[in-house]
Amino acid sequence: MNRALFLSTAVAFGFLVVIVRLGNLMLLDHERLWAKAQSQYQREKQIDVKRGVIYDRRGRELAVNLDEESLYCDPTEVASPRTAALEISSVTGMKYSDVLEKVSQSGGKKHFVWLKRKLGDDEVLKLKNLAPGGFGFVNETRRYYPNGSLASHVLGFVNVDNKAEGGVERMYESTLTNKGGKVVLERDATGKVLSQGLELESKGNNLVLTIDEGLQYIAETALDEAMRKWRADSASVIMMDPFTGDILAMANRPGYDPNDPGKTGPEGRKNRAIMDLYEPGSTFKIVAGTSAIETGAVSLGSMFDCSKGYIEAGGRKYHDVHKLGVIPFEEIFQKSSNVGAIQVAMRVGAGKYYAYAKKFGFGQKTGIDLPWEAAGRLPDLKRFNGASLPSMAIGYGVAVTPLQILRAYSAVANGGYLVTPHVVAQILSPDGEVISSFHGTRTRILKPETAATFKRIFSLVTEDGGTAKQAAISGNHVSGKTGTSRLFDPRTGRYSGLYSSSFVGFVPEHNPRIAMIVVFKGAKGEVYGGVVAGPVFSEIAEKAFAYMNVPRDDAFKNNLVYLGDENQNGVKGAPQWSRN
């Protein structure tokens, strides 16, 4: 056979094999290899999200973002680790040995080490002047709370990676950061991004809170002052619109600065208004009172014998502070008689009483949009013993949060509805469009007449003969109830010598603008709610009304507006006045 022909055939066959192989790779494997290719060009990147701004109800900024530089280092690029470490530590105040360790990560092939996150402006300036090789800056945003500790428990704070650690920051994390902010980038083999025109920074949605910065400030200032006066262990104030459930102010002591949360321990960061459980004491008498009237077990004007000053029930003795004699139903609340309240509750009966306690929402979360809310504890009806009802009647044997008590009194203030408290009014897009507004549900739990009756009964508390004349304000009628209870120490399992002192109420009596609770724990010197919490309520309410321009109850007489002295035809005549 011809050798040349043989060789030519072999070579031609070789080319044929190549073509077959090409067909195999390029036609049959096309889809698979295309996908492989895409996966290596494309990379999903979590885009840097600027957290949304948090505003108060009037649009004032409560949480904003600042651009700050962070210092990093590429240890493989540092020529002289010792010199560099010395320079860095002298400017930043970091420990020399720490810096040296990070800078001279010998052996390791790391190309990126954070040295200090979020530097101050002066530090950046100094470091940039030094400009040691192998160091660089990364622009990061830092969350900043312009008002410092104001409303810190509502706002929460973020850690160094801008992750929320509490408050609405945590509750609305996904809203504020717009989770799912991912883009697909095309890149070359060295990781250089090829895609253009993509927004690599996204802004989160903004929040508008129901909190009013002014009211919050009034509440916190009053709280600080009272804390100094009473040297209490802790205190909380919640101010709420009783009709809508808008939280207007919420403050706790001890507090913390969200700009530097590490400085304070976890005690300072706890939002006691919704997390701290306590036995409410007399403020819980609202359950006995309302249930008695609603069920008809007691009628207004019924008389109760409190002359002995104590009552025995379920094998225990319950005392009043003073012997009150035979008093009408209303005075039980005005003077906060334990003996009377227990008698009322006994008449209602455990079953109905328990049903009302549940109706008021005790033992359940209020549903406020803040993290870690406590549900409280209402003992199960089946496990009631003889002491259960009388204890509960005067606010022992149950665990509640201040917010739950406030909500119960708001039901009286608003004519019988249980509202859902909330701190976020609106969610705004970065462009300022309203994405959603809060529309709370409310449930009727009391008849309007009952609510009206108790508005009046509770207003007696701040009048002569009441337990909280200190809570009254000038010009408007305050309705409320005091509460004083011994504090149970869960560590020892006994009641400590300390008391919780509270006042909860709403004002003005007839058309309430605010409902508010003030709770002190461990106040020194005085313990009664009317004495300790009452004046704080009064101070806050009075200033709040000035701030809110709430007319005085007696304003009808004074508040006439001079319209002029021309009649409709332009002829001078008698002066015209109009009521505002």
Place this chain on the structure above:
Amino acid sequence: MNGRTFYTGQNALAVEKGPGRPDRVIIILTAALVFLGALMIYSSTSVITYAMQQKQITTPLFYFKRHLITIFLALLAASVAYRIRTDLLGKLSPVLLFLSLALLLLVFTRLGISAGGARRWLRLWPSTFQPSELVKLSMVIFLAWYLSRDFFDPDNLPIALAPLGVMAVFQAVFLKQPDFGGALTLGVITICMLFLAGVRLRYLAGLLLLALPLAYYLAHEPYRLRRITSFLDPWAEARGDGFQLVQSFIALGRGGFGGVGLGRSMQKLSFLPEMHTDFIFSIIGEELGFMGATLVVLAFAGFFLRSTRIAGRMGDKYRQLLAYGIALMIALPAMVNFGVVTGLLPTKGLPLPFISYGGSSLIVNLMAVGILLRLSKGEAMADARQDKFRETIERKKARRAIYGAGL
């Protein structure tokens, strides 16, 4: 002549027709491939990649401009080769071979340049030159000349296998560089030409047995073994030794039937190493698709078959072997390159003739085409006239011998 050679004299008639024109098909195919090469080099290097930045190449036209200059020089070289008388070329071939060896050895002096762990280039202002390319052409010419001498006897073992000694010297130098691909190509071309010249098959078979321990030894060079294993299953080491091959597959696979379009390769963005040299065919596949890639393969196949036809038309064994050798010299590296790029053969650096960026290869290959074109023109007639002239002189000499000097 015996029956094992392909020279049968059947086509002698064709020779009688010459001198004619240089073969147009060869011209068209070569021009098309060179043009495509320039286009693809422009396309694949028009983006300034990271690797280019490392080399401080900052203009996108850097490679393209240099390639255009190379094409110009290669055309000059080809036209010079076209003008050299083929028989003179054969006589000069031992000198040529010696010259290439000298150049090849210069690589190891201070004139040499090493890159990527290999010393293969000579400093030649303003560029570099790779003598191993010249060696291939010299060897082809030398073999064609040697194997067609009268003293050559395919059945005489020492004479038949003497070219292997020459080959071995060059291979040794190649391996020293190291340039395994070059050594292998040279070996394959040499053995193919011995085969064509009619060397007994059992000699060649014995040669293969001799080569086995050598192959075993070479396969045990660690990096070479890795290359071999990575070629068998590149995906297993997609981030290591199989990386280049995987990237080549991805480029080809992305191309599909019609390609992603000229200039729209993604793989050229630093994913595929040596995209404008040894792996330019992957980029062709990606941008021009199966259609384009197949056309390129067919162009090389066409070039090869056309060259063998030219070889078949040649009137003497020297020219036949020379034409066939040039056909092999182009086709075999092309086939090996296709095989490497498509994963049929182990990865080794071998440029695609006419297309890859790399001056020495293009210049030498176009010189070979120049020689081929001269052969296709039917220069044999001119040379035959020379032979006739020589015959007259011989006759005169003989007459003088018979009749004495005094006549």
